[in-house]
Amino acid sequence: MVMSNSPMRLFGALGFAAAIALTGCGQKDDAPVTKGGPVSLRRLTEPEYRQVIADVFGTTIKVPGRFEPDIRDNGLIAVGTSRESVAGTGLEQYDLTARGIAAQVVDEVHRTTLVPCTPAKATDRDDACAAKFIERTGRLLFRRPLSQGEMATQVKGAGESAAKLGNFYSGLELSVSAMLVSPQFLFRQEAAQPDPDNAGQRRLDGYSKASRLSFFLWDTTPDSELLDAAAKGDLDTDSGIAKQVDRMTHSPRLAAGVRAFFSDMLGFDGFTALAKDPQIYPKYSSQVAADAQEQTLRTLTDLLVTNNGDYRDAFTTRKTYLTRLLGSVYGVPVMTSTGWEPHEYAVDDPRAGILMQVSFLSLHSHPGRSSPTIRGKALREVFLCQKVPDPPGNVNFALVQDTKNPAFHTARARLGAHINQPTCAGCHKIMDPVGLAMENFDSAGGFRSTENDSLIVTAGEIDGMKFDDASGFTKVIHDHPQAPVCLVNRIYSFGTGRAASKDEAEWLNYQVKQFVASGYKVPELMRRIASSKAFYRISTPGTDANNATLSMAGTNTQTEALK
Amino acid sequence: MTRFQLYTRPLGIVAGLALAIAAGHASASETRGYVVSWFGVSTYYGGEGDCPDGLNPMSTEFYKRELLRLGYSEPDATKLLKDFPGNPGRPDGEYIKIMGTRGDKKTNVYAHPESAADPGLKEVKGKFAYGFNLDGKTDSPISFTDPNTGEKGIKNQYYRSLGCIRSFRAPPPAHPTLAQAQWDVLRDEMPAWLIEIAGITDSKNSDNVTVTISRGVDHVSRDASGAVRSDMSFKVDPDQRSHNVLHGSIKNGILTTEPSNIRIVADPFLIPEFSWKKAQLKLELKPDGSLNGILGGYHDWYALYWSYAESGWVEEHSASVDMPALYYSLKRNADADPDPTTGENKSISTAYEVEAVPAFVIHTEDKNDKKVSDAGSTLPAHRVEANLGGWLRSLGW
Numbered sequence: 035m036v037m038s039n040s041p042m043r044l045f046g047a048l049g050f051a052a053a054i055a056l057t058g059c060g061q062k063d064d065a066p067v068t069k070g071g072p073v074s075l076r077r078l079t080e081p082e083y084r085q086v087i088a089d090v091f092g093t094t095i096k097v098p099g100r101f102e103p104d105i106r107d108n109g110l111i112a113v114g115t116s117r118e119s120v121a122g123t124g125l126e127q128y129d130l131t132a133r134g135i136a137a138q139v140v141d142e143v144h145r146t147t148l149v150p151c152t153p154a155k156a157t158d159r160d161d162a163c164a165a166k167f168i169e170r171t172g173r174l175l176f177r178r179p180l181s182q183g184e185m186a187t188q189v190k191g192a193g194e195s196a197a198k199l200g201n202f203y204s205g206l207e208l209s210v211s212a213m214l215v216s217p218q219f220l221f222r223q224e225a226a227q228p229d230p231d232n233a234g235q236r237r238l239d240g241y242s243k244a245s246r247l248s249f250f251l252w253d254t255t256p257d258s259e260l261l262d263a264a265a266k267g268d269l270d271t272d273s274g275i276a277k278q279v280d281r282m283t284h285s286p287r288l289a290a291g292v293r294a295f296f297s298d299m300l301g302f303d304g305f306t307a308l309a310k311d312p313q314i315y316p317k318y319s320s321q322v323a324a325d326a327q328e329q330t331l332r333t334l335t336d337l338l339v340t341n342n343g344d345y346r347d348a349f350t351t352r353k354t355y356l357t358r359l360l361g362s363v364y365g366v367p368v369m370t371s372t373g374w375e376p377h378e379y380a381v382d383d384p385r386a387g388i389l390m391q392v393s394f395l396s397l398h399s400h401p402g403r404s405s406p407t408i409r410g411k412a413l414r415e416v417f418l419c420q421k422v423p424d425p426p427g428n429v430n431f432a433l434v435q436d437t438k439n440p441a442f443h444t445a446r447a448r449l450g451a452h453i454n455q456p457t458c459a460g461c462h463k464i465m466d467p468v469g470l471a472m473e474n475f476d477s478a479g480g481f482r483s484t485e486n487d488s489l490i491v492t493a494g495e496i497d498g499m500k501f502d503d504a505s506g507f508t509k510v511i512h513d514h515p516q517a518p519v520c521l522v523n524r525i526y527s528f529g530t531g532r533a534a535s536k537d538e539a540e541w542l543n544y545q546v547k548q549f550v551a552s553g554y555k556v557p558e559l560m561r562r563i564a565s566s567k568a569f570y571r572i573s574t575p576g577t578d579a580n581n582a583t584l585s586m587a588g589t590n591t592q593t594e595a596l597k
Numbered sequence: 598m599t600r601f602q603l604y605t606r607p608l609g610i611v612a613g614l615a616l617a618i619a620a621g622h623a624s625a626s627e628t629r630g631y632v633v634s635w636f637g638v639s640t641y642y643g644g645e646g647d648c649p650d651g652l653n654p655m656s657t658e659f660y661k662r663e664l665l666r667l668g669y670s671e672p673d674a675t676k677l678l679k680d681f682p683g684n685p686g687r688p689d690g691e692y693i694k695i696m697g698t699r700g701d702k703k704t705n706v707y708a709h710p711e712s713a714a715d716p717g718l719k720e721v722k723g724k725f726a727y728g729f730n731l732d733g734k735t736d737s738p739i740s741f742t743d744p745n746t747g748e749k750g751i752k753n754q755y756y757r758s759l760g761c762i763r764s765f766r767a768p769p770p771a772h773p774t775l776a777q778a779q780w781d782v783l784r785d786e787m788p789a790w791l792i793e794i795a796g797i798t799d800s801k802n803s804d805n806v807t808v809t810i811s812r813g814v815d816h817v818s819r820d821a822s823g824a825v826r827s828d829m830s831f832k833v834d835p836d837q838r839s840h841n842v843l844h845g846s847i848k849n850g851i852l853t854t855e856p857s858n859i860r861i862v863a864d865p866f867l868i869p870e871f872s873w874k875k876a877q878l879k880l881e882l883k884p885d886g887s888l889n890g891i892l893g894g895y896h897d898w899y900a901l902y903w904s905y906a907e908s909g910w911v912e913e914h915s916a917s918v919d920m921p922a923l924y925y926s927l928k929r930n931a932d933a934d935p936d937p938t939t940g941e942n943k944s945i946s947t948a949y950e951v952e953a954v955p956a957f958v959i960h961t962e963d964k965n966d967k968k969v970s971d972a973g974s975t976l977p978a979h980r981v982e983a984n985l986g987g988w989l990r991s992l993g994w
Contacts, residue, residue, distance in 0.1 A: 312821035317828075319821045359818070362828040367957035369830065371815050 066540040070571030073238070074531045076115040076222040079104050081294065083220075086255045090174045091139050091148060098134045101127055104303065108533035109415060109524060111298050116531045120220065132214035139210050140203040153202040159193035160202055168192065168209055176218045177248075177255055178241035179265070188213070222249065222531075226572055235574050240264030243570050247278060250529035251564055252287045253294035276565055283561045289335045292556060295528050296334050299416060300388075302327050304397050311402040315478035317363050318396065325357045326392035326479070332374065333388055338556040345521060345554040349387040349512045352379040363392055363479055384474055384492075384504040385481070389413065389511065392479030399477035403437050406445050406469025413468050417511065419520035423461055443488035446470050467494035471507035518554055522546045525556075526563055541568050627797045631888055631953035632817055633790040634825035636783065637776035639727045639753070639891055639948040640760055641744055642768050647723035648761035655763065656917040657681050659716065660692060663699050682914065693910050700921075707906040707913075710924035718922040720930070721760035728753035728948035729877045729893040731856075732933070739932060752946035753893070754930040755901065758923065764916040775916045779867055787864040789813040789831050791958050792888065794852065800882055803847040808854055808878060812839035812862055813958075827886070827954035832961075838862055838870070843878065852890070854878040859894060868904035872897065874934065874944060880951065888953040895934060895944035898927040 078086065080101045087097050102124035105114030120128065139148055149167050153160035168188045172180040180188065188209050196205030213219055224242035229235045238246070241256075244264040248256040256264070260278055268274030282288065297303075305327060310318040332355040337343040343351075356377045361368035364385070369375060379385050388394060398412040399405050414420040433439070434448050442448040449470070453462040473490045476482055484490060493502040497514065501507045511517060522545050527533055534542055545562065552558045563569050641647065654662070657678055664674035677692040698705060700712025726741035728751045734740065735750035739757070742749050759765045764775040772780075791813050796806040813831035820826040839861045845854030859876040863869060876894025883889055905912050906920050913920050931942035 310821070316820040316822040316824060317826065358830050359826075361830055361957070362826055365828050367830045367959060369832075369959060369961075371832070 065544045065566060065568065068538045068541045068568040068571055069535075070568070070573045071530060071532050071535060073224045073226050073242075073572050074116050074222070075224070076112075076531045077104075077118040077120070078220055078222065079111055079115060081297070082249065082253065085253055085290070086175070087135060089254045089257075090171065091135070092144070095135055095138045095144070097131060099127055099131045101131070103306075106301070106303075108527060109299065109419065110527055111303060112528040112531055113533055125215065128215050128220060129211075132211045135214060136207045136210035140207045145203060149203075149206065156202050157200050158202065159196040159205060161189050161193050163202070164192045164196070164206060164209070165189045167206055168213075171210065172213055173261060174255055174258075175213050176216075177222070177245045178261070184218075224572075236572060237270070238570050238572055240267060240269040243269045243275070244278075246529060246570065247275075247282065247564055250569075251279070251282045251291040251560060252285070253290045254287075272565075272567075275570075279561055279564045283557055283564070288557060288560070289339045291560065292335055292339050293331045295525060296331060297327070298528060299524050300330065300393065301397065301412075301416065302393070305393075308397060309401050310396065310478050314402050315476070315480070317480065318478035319359075322359050322363060322392065322478075323396065325360050326396060328374075329355055329357075329360055330388050330391050330393040333391070342555055342557060345549075345556050346512045346517060347387075349389060349517070350508045351388075352381070352383070352386050353377075354379070354391070360392065365481065382505075386505060387508045387512075389472065389508060390475065390504065395472060395475045395479040396477060402477065403435075404445065404473060404475065404477045406449060406473055407434075407462065407465045408469065409472050410465030410467070410469030413511070414464065417520060418514065418516040419523055420464075420516065422464055425458070425461065429458060438486070443486035444490055445473055445485065446491060447488075468496050468507075470494055471496075471501065471504055474504055518549055519546050521556075522549050522559065525559060526569075529560075529563055529569060538568065625798075626795070628793060628795040629797060630831075630956045630958035631792040631794075632813070632825060632827075632829065632831055632956035633792065633951060634784075634817070634827075634887075634954045635772075635780060635950060635952035636790070637772055637780050637950050638755065638759060638765065639893075639950045640756055640765050640767075640773055640776070641723070641726045641741075642766060643723055643725055643744065647721050647725075647766075648719060649722050650719045650761070652766070653719050653762050653917065653919065653922070656914050656919075659917075659919050659922075660696055662716070663696060664692070667695070667699060693914065696913070697910050707909050707920050710902075710906070710921040713921040715925035716919055716922045718758065718919065718926040719761045720926060721757045723760075726751050726753040726756050726760075726948070727891055727893075727950075728756070728946065729879070729891070731875055731877075731893065731895060731946050739930075751948075752932060753948045754932050754945045755896070755898075755927075755947040758926040758930050758945075762916075762918055762923075764918065775912070775918070778916070782867055783864050784817055784825065786866060787812075787816070787862075788834060789815060789817045789956075790861060791831055791833060791956065792953050793958050797847065799847070801847065801850045806845055806847055806852065808843040808845060808852070810839075810841040810843070810859060810861060811958075812836070825954055828956065830957040830959055832959045836862070845878065847882065850882050852878065852880045852882060852888075856894075859892070868900065872900075873947070878951070880953075886955045888951065890951055891948050892951050893946070893948040895932075896947045897943060898931045898945040899943075901945070901947070902927050 083101065084097050087095055102118075102121060104111045105118055107114035107117060138144060148171075149163070150170060151160075151163040151166050153163045165185065169180065169185065172184070172188065176184075191212065192205035192209040194205075195208045196202045199205070217223070222245050224245070225239045226236040226242075227239045229237040241261070241264045244256040244260045247269075248254060248260055259281070263269055263274060263278055269278065305323050308323060312318070333351065333353070334348055336353070336355070337348055337351055338345060354377050355374045356364065356366070356368050357374055358368045358371065361377075366377065368377070384390070394412070395404075395409070398409045400408070411422045414422055433442070434445075436442075436448070437445075439448065442450075449462060449466050453459045453466070471492050471494050473485070474481060474483065474492055482490065492504050492507065493500075494507070495501070496507075496510055497516075499510045499514070501510050519542075523534055523542055526538075526542060526545070545559070545566075548562055549555075549559045552562075653659075660681075661674050661678060664677060665671065669677065677690075677695070680690050681692070697707065700706040700709055702712070704712035706713050724742055725744040727743060727745075728741065730740075730748065730750035731752045733750070737750065737752075739752065739754060740749060741751040741753055741756075743751050762775075765773045767773040789812070791809075791811050793809040793811075794806055795809070797803050812834045814834045815829075815831045818826045818829060841857070841859045841861065843854040843857045843859070845852055847853075854877050856875040856877055858872070858874050860870060860872045863871055873892070873894030873896050876892060878890065878892050880888045880890030902920075902924050905918055905923060912918050927945060928941070931945045933942055933946065934944035935942050
């Protein structure tokens with residue numbers, strides 16, 4: 035139960051819903067003007083790479099191996115990709131993967147589908163047929179048409195290889211492999227051009243806009259229609275962008291974009307290195323971890339996309355999906371032998387919303403015990419965009435780690451003693467009350483009412499809002515004014531591949547108000563961002579654009595503005 | 598209130614509910630579901646006193662004995678066995694072919710064990726064994742004493758035959774090698790075996806409970822430690838061959854059922870089905886929610902023999918079970934169900950260890966048919982707290 039005044043009242047008092055002018059769809063964009071950000075160069079993430087290969091060549095093409103880990107920056111891998119390069123070992127991995135993919139693309143199973151022509155002789159070069167294949171495939175891989183020089187190089191290389199190896203398809207294989215290790219494929223390279231409407235300024239070219247749009251909304255390379263629109267210059271006009279955004283946001287593929295965003299925001303890449311002690315948590319396995327991620331993403335896409343629901347309900351919804359493995363962790367029966375089935379928690383069940391799901395609970399815990407501190411830190415950073423400082427290097431954690439200390443049966447008791455150390459108290463007061471609200475769930479996400487035979491108390495307070503149990507906690511987070519602010523900030527950063535600048539604070543504040551007025555609808559938020567000028571605007575070198583990263587203080591400023 | 602509503606309620610239980618359970622307070626009748634996590638021949642391990650005549654020889658030893666009996670010279674027998682154990686996957690050793698046809702006139706000795714003379718199996722002569730007093734007699738010369746309870750009159754002639762074979766001996770908590778190997782096959786190859794206990798009013802003492810043993814359509818899955826995963830959901834196989842309803846009671850936390858026949862389909866690789874007569878269960882409801890105990894009853898002895906012999910040389914070779922010797926021993930020790938014509942007993946007293954972990958047992962294929970699923974879904978044992986929680990809440994706790 036929420037015991038203080040609900041922040042919803044703050045929003046309710048805003049009363050600006052009717053005054054909002056929609057962007058896109060040919061309507062006027064009344065949003066504050068921004069100065070844009072730099073043209074970006076973003077390395078494909080591994081999920082993006084895999085999705086692109088599936089979309090270009092089909093899902094039957096296996097993508098072997100793993101790539102270099104991505105960098106998380108400002109809460110998102112999408113932002114970190116702008117800082118990434120490829121190391122020597124990473125390039126070797128890309129090369130091996132490319133060879134494996136290329137061999138499948140031209141094998142006897144796939145060539146009839148993926149190669150649009152039949153060579154005059156399968157044992158020799160056929161430059162015309164090779165050109166047809168390379169032109170079509172290269173356009174999708176490079177997210178733009180290949181230049182004449184690129185085409186010539188690829189056709190020549192494929193032809194010479196085919197002649198030398200006595201196999202037309204071996205030549206194509208080499209060409210595909212070469213394209214897959216080229217920077218034009220591995221990096222989303224944006225290009226700027228003079229802006230005819232604003233003398234002295236530049237704008238993204240159409241293909242760069244197409245890539246931003248496609249990876250943002252669909253998590254994949256632009257499709258042929260989007261590339262055609264770029265080629266015709268349609269994406270240089272508001273109406274042209276609005277038409278494509280409308281098409282893409284009404285596509286079932288929007289769910290892929292939503293999934294990609296939340297997978298990034300929730301830090302699911304952390305599962306690759308996550309382990310639990312099997313002696314303490316035997317129910318936790320790699321398959322449970324995989325199912326847990328999928329559960330959360332299904333919960334979110336069902337709520338936000340399928341039902342076009344309120345984002346804040348992600349913290350309180352009782353509707354989710356389960357497999358039998360997850361059912362064994364949650365302690366509920368699952369009828370379906372294999373696969374997923376919908377499930378709804380009972381009204382008085384403390385488990386509600388994505389914070390009480392195995393994915394969040396297990397990802398933000400130690401291998402052998404839960405951690406209110408880590409969970410509290412994660413909640414503040416992931417969902418409220420509030421940076422919590424790292425602990426000083428000389429902290430003695432012995433008291434917190436000793437879960438069998440007879441003097442301190444529960445995590446609350448141990449942390450209570452720990453924060454008596456003055457250097458620890460400040461940050462723990464920010465993190466611990468939040469994390470202690472989730473102490474009814476162990477490191478693997480299983481329910482428990484006691485720890486060391488002592489009752490676990492989950493009551494607490496966050497930012498002046500009190501709650502007396504986990505259920506009340508989820509309602510507080512649901513109503514926390516910073517949650518929608520953070521989401522808008524994160525989604526914008528996810529799409530642009532950079533942290534928002536201070537210059538964009540006012541624009542973001544405007545978007546937050548639009549988001550609130552829309553009923554916290556995420557697809558509408560994505561549509562609005564994708565339709566906005568700010569999403570594509572690039573800064574001009576030498577101007578006085580304030581490109582300092584929008585700090586947590588900046589986001590707090592937005593909250594204040596909302597009030 | 599439906600059962601679904603009950604089990605989802607419990608996650609909000611408080612410690613006081615657990616205390617209420619520990620204190621044995623009365624509660625509403627509960628049904629608990631389990632999946633069998635261990636099943637194997639019950640073998641008491643008491644040291645040398647179990648087998649005063651010694652243990653039975655390893656297969657290399659009795660193979661050599663048989664080769665000599667068949668007329669091979671010592672050097673030839675030694676030469677034939679030099680490659681032992683050979684290729685475990687293929688009977689490419691010459692000695693294997695000779696051993697398989699060591700019956701009279703080179704008869705397949707596994708299919709026709711009486712084609713060979715009884716080599717004599719060393720049997721258990723110790724005092725103790727687990728099981729039940731299946732015939733009600735305490736002064737029978739074949740009676741054992743339960744090592745834990747001191748109960749006399751225990752009948753377990755199956756153990757008497759097996760108990761001095763090395764692969765059936767292991768100090769607890771280890772399981773005998775062959776029993777473990779057999780369960781490893783059954784557990785992973787066949788659909789799960791399920792147990793439901795209905796009518797529990799108190800975890801420690803309930804006068805009238807109904808125990809249903811059935812087979813699921815789903816297989817067990819393992820957890821990260823390799824054990825059978827608890828709290829999984831299983832649908833019940835509607836095949837009535839594996840549907841057994843027993844009646845019993847719980848006293849001091851021990852469930853005991855009245856004698857009844859139990860039949861359950863197993864796996865053809867080992868034994869197509871188990872079928873016990875006058876079978877009983879004695880299971881402890883453990884604090885962690887699991888079950889641990891004994892299933893005992895009379896079983897067709899030849900079916901048990903064939904569960905070993907059907908694999909031919911494999912188990913004889915790898916587990917040192919001299920098949921003709923086992924055959925004659927089981928036949929000799931059979932203690933029930935005399936053939937009306939020959940007078941020979943067709944069944945032998947047995948006991949098996951049973952362990953089970955909490956599971957959801959589902960009796961319907963139709964997930965939308967809530968009436969059926971509510972009635973069929975049973976609660977994992979530890980979820981009884983949840984039910985109790987709901988009940989106590991309904992009383993205003």
